[in-house]
Amino acid sequence: MNDYFRPLVQSGPARPEGALPLAGGPLWFTHAEHLRHDAPGQVVPAAELPDAVRTRLTAPRAAVAGLAMDGPRVMGILNATPDSFSDGGLFHDPQKALAHGTQMIADGADIIDVGGESTRPGAETVNPEEEVARVAPVIAALRATGPVPISIDTRKAAVAQAAVAAGATLVNDVAGFTYDPELAPFCATHALPVCVMHAQGDPATMQKNPSYDNVLLDVYNFLHERVETLTALGIPRGRIVVDPGIGFGKTADHNLALLNGISLFHGLGCPILLGASRKRFIGTIGRAPEASDRMPGSVAVALSGVAQGVQIVRVHDVRETVSALALWQAVQGGSAPRA
Known part of the structure; x- marks a missing residue:
């Protein structure tokens, strides 16, 4: 892309x-930054955007796993692992995970993301049988408690x-559906919504001198290619995050x-x-060496994303994030929500 x-x-x-709605949600824009690999960015009026670009930026997003995408949603992180970077071992026991x-969910999570393989820098691959043993009982027990999406x-397809x-x-899939060739077809066959993520390298090697020509545009190009590949395999754009x-x-x-x-990705x-929850850069900038102390910085980063129209924030600290979002939305609206 150019x-x-x-x-x-x-x-x-x-x-x-003349303001245009962003992705069918409550935010809007009157201008955009025109970016290229070979030239400085230029601000242009929204009215001058190409028709296809304007349509992609403004069209309402389809619901994902039954959740409307017309405002921010909170995804709670549940690591059923012994070695995740922030909470490894705390919820390895199925009862503690449940x-x-x-x-x-009681704190307001809209969706729970269950993982059984650590993706921290330096983590090794877990065999599918062990991963299933970690996550399947937790998912089944959570599903029995109510209808919140999981x-x-x-x-891995298995x-x-x-x-x-x-x-x-x-x-x-943190590998962007590039690790297991059977995973995307499985999702297509079962009409499952998917989340496709960019990563440079795998968890074991990804932090060894990562480099980009232009990280924002390079990541956009990767995700664009992945979305096109997934749609060609039968997963419609409306089911892709x-x-x-x-x-x-x-x-x-x-x-x-x-x-x-980040608004580029709209x-x-x-x-x-x-x-971004509790990631190392939050600890470095926020002077919080311990991952468990990075809640304030994580909430700040989540709110910065929501201010640019991000629809889902994936977080460890659900209660605090939900509370912060309620205040942010009240301020934006200029009034307190009705009880």
């Missing part, structure tokens, strides 16, 4: 004439099959560039997921 258009997102009830998932965080049989309704993969083969500067320009015509 030309990219990043909407300069604004909020508030006082919209100027209790934590149930608490996140996502399975996996790269794990996704077992998770869906246990009650999962969305497949979230995109994730730029904060922390997956990126330096702190790469992460910040993606966060600053041009893919899909909901955007932001998963």
